[in-house]
Amino acid sequence: MNTIRTTLAGKEIVLGLTGSIAAIDGVRLGHALRRCGADVQGVMTTAACGILHPDAITYATGNVTLTRCGGLVEHVTYCGDGxxxxxxxxxxxxxxxxxxxxHGIDDTPVTTFATTAIGSGMPIVLVPAMHESMYRHPGVRACLETLRTWGIMIVDPRIEEGKAKIADIETIVHETERALSGLPLKGKTVLVTSGPCRERLDDVRVMTTRSTGKMGRELAREASRLGAEVRVVHGDTFSLPHVDNVHAESAGEMREAVLSLCAEQTFDYYISAAAISDFAPAAYEGKIPSGQQISVDLFPLPKIIQDVMQAENRPKTVVGFKLGWNSHEEAQHLLDAGVDLVAANTPDALGADSGAYDLITKDGCVHVEGTKTEVAERLWHLLR
Structure with a gap:
């Protein structure tokens, strides 16, 4: 969560902390929200103040932490009507x-803010943390279900070591972003291919590209923030949070995975952001001896995006990425073949945190520059 983003820019968030030992994570959470552009106001119960000093939250948020509701009726100022x-x-x-x-009881600053926010219809995200036996209590579970029926977003805890531990910081921030997005993609399905492919050269070596998968990951994250059900096919050794991960190492494995998923359902969006191999080498058995000159035959591979567009369950909207110095010409070929939007860029963006992209449709071209998070935001803004 060290990356500075703009996903919460211009948003004011009231961060309420209550008397769980997990309150010590409030400093990191406050910092994380601010790194996404949010203005954060801390509110603490007396029990929370017994675990973490209010000055720590003041430091994290940059605003004086509220520990009581005073004559300025702060709960109304922040969470009341208007x-x-x-x-x-x-x-x-x-x-x-x-x-x-x-049960509508507000005898702490945090519960008073909650009562006011519920009455005004303000979005609320609630993150439980307690011992697992308390979390299993039928009364607690019933109260959580009541809050869900009121439209409050509950971020489920991690059940570990007999405790319902607070969700990790990235998950909390992500769910906060979702709650503030209005979920315009709720009910939509998205399939993303991301990262490089690795083609076997021998038993220890592969051929690949400089792609890191950053663009694909940000496109998937943004789709999830906007409420979509997202599946990502990629070759990373880790799993991308908040989405369904399907791992595929080579172009052949990625093609098989994508076509299998498309056979299962019709996706609303297919985003082909992976640097899919154009060629596969003639693989050697064993290890090529070091120090000797060799020649390697490269065999062309089929284009997955073309196979997807010809599939019986063709996604409703297809987005392709085109890397190269003549990317505009090649983008036009993709548009003529039925791709709905092409993101064209030069190799400078490959593996970088930022880049410049031309988002090309049959209706024209939009030039976008910035971090890949910002590019993903603009691309999804064009699509929805």
């Missing part, structure tokens, strides 16, 4: 606080 805040985030939320909110 209040300045965009969202109330309660992290951590104890069993005590959850049940109080569900």
């Amino acid at each position: 209040g300045s805040a965009d969202l109330l985030l309660i992290a951590p939320a104890t069993a005590n606080t959850i049940c109080k909110i569900a």
Whole structure:
């Protein structure tokens, strides 16, 4: 979460902390929200102040932490009708606080903010943290279900070591972004291919590209922030959070995975952001001896995007990426073949955190420059 993003730029978030030991994560959470552009106002219960000093949250947010509701009626100023805040985030939320909110009890600053926010219709994200036995209590579970029926977003805890541990910081920030996006892609399905492919040369060597998969990951994250159900086919050794991961090493494996997924369902969007291999070498058995000169035959591989467009369950919208110095000419070929949007760029963006892209459709071209997070935001803005 060290990357500076703009996904929460211009948003004011009230961060409520209650009396769980997980309150110590409030400093990192406050910093993480601010790195995404948010203005954060901390509010703490007396129990939370017994675990973490309010000055720590003041440091993290840059605003003086509220520990009581005073004569300025801060709960109304921030969370009442016409209040300045965009969202109330309660992290951590104890069993005590959850049940109080569900029953309209507001005897702490955080529950008073919650009652006010619920009455004004403000988006609320609640992040439980407690011992697992407390989390299993039927009354606590019933209260959580009540809050869900009121439209409150519950970020499920991690069940580890007999505790319902607070969700990780990245997940909390991601769910906050989702809650503030309005979920315009809710109900939509997205399939993304991402990262490089690795073609076997011998038993220890592969051929690949400088692609890191950053663009594909940001496109998948943005689709998830906007509410879509996202599947990502990639060759990374790790799993991308918040989406369904399908691992594929080579172009052949990626092609098989993509066509299999398309046979299962019709996707609303297919984003071909992977640097899919154009060629596969004639593989050697064993290890090519070091120090000797060899020649390698390269065999052309089929284009996955073409196979997808010819599939019986063709995705409703297809987006291709074209890398190269003549990318505009090649983009036109893709548009003529039925691709709906082509993101064209030069190799400078390969493996970099930022880049310049021309987003080309039959109706024209939009030039976008910035971080790959910003490029993903603009691309999805054009598509939806």
